[in-house]
Amino acid sequence: MVIEILISIFLLIGGLLSLVGGVGILRFPDVYGRLHAATKSATLGVIGILTGVFLFFLILEHIFIGKILLGIIFVFLTAPVGAFMISRTAYIQGTKMWERTKQDDLKKYIETGETPKDKRS
């Protein structure tokens, strides 16, 4: 009984986070903001659902499914790399940022080749 409630919580959190990620894709104004919504909330959403499924099979059906754990690891490995490549390509292609974007240190670097100094020492 307690286990079923726990699994339901995991599945609900996963579904909710995926939904919020979808809403974020619609609401954010530029490609960079959309990447935030698409890769991050969705990552934790997928992990929530996978954890729920894993617990369901482990505790209620007594089957240990290692593939689900592998799935979690690979989502963790691939999501940031994909986001990195998409945003980098978008920036180099010259995709416009939202007009309310405040700082742009990367533009400075591409124009002058200077990196800001480490202020700690």
Next chain:
Amino acid sequence: MQFQILINIVIAFIWMFLQNDFSGVTFIIGYIVGLLMLFFLRRFLRFDFYFRRVWAFIKLMALFAYKLVEANWDVIKIILRPKLDIEPGIIAVPTKLKSDWERTLLANLISLTPGTLTMNFSEDGSTLFIHAIHVPDKEKAIKEIHDTFEKAIREVTE
């Protein structure tokens, strides 16, 4: 470090033979016994106890899990607020990490934390360019990355 792990595994096997019980549980107990032996001998043999790094790595993962949940909550609040009141921007974060895989790990951890996204490296790899969804205070954001992820990664590798 590899040598210490090897010694530890050998001690675990010796423990299994002494117990005459070849199950996984006995192996784990033997491994813990070996860890304790290495821990108490670390001053005499003049080596760096390797489990300290494992422990630092576990702490790094715990910090990451905490940050993941915290930052997700922040992004959800931004998304569901009726008025989109954010100030996105690209900030340059200098890093002290030296090797390539340390920097890759830092970039991936930053990318996985919602609200921040690694976009590019400088040519020599000493600076990360990060797109943040909400940066009212640039210095504070840079300092936070230095104090959490960079510090934890340095604890693992040094």
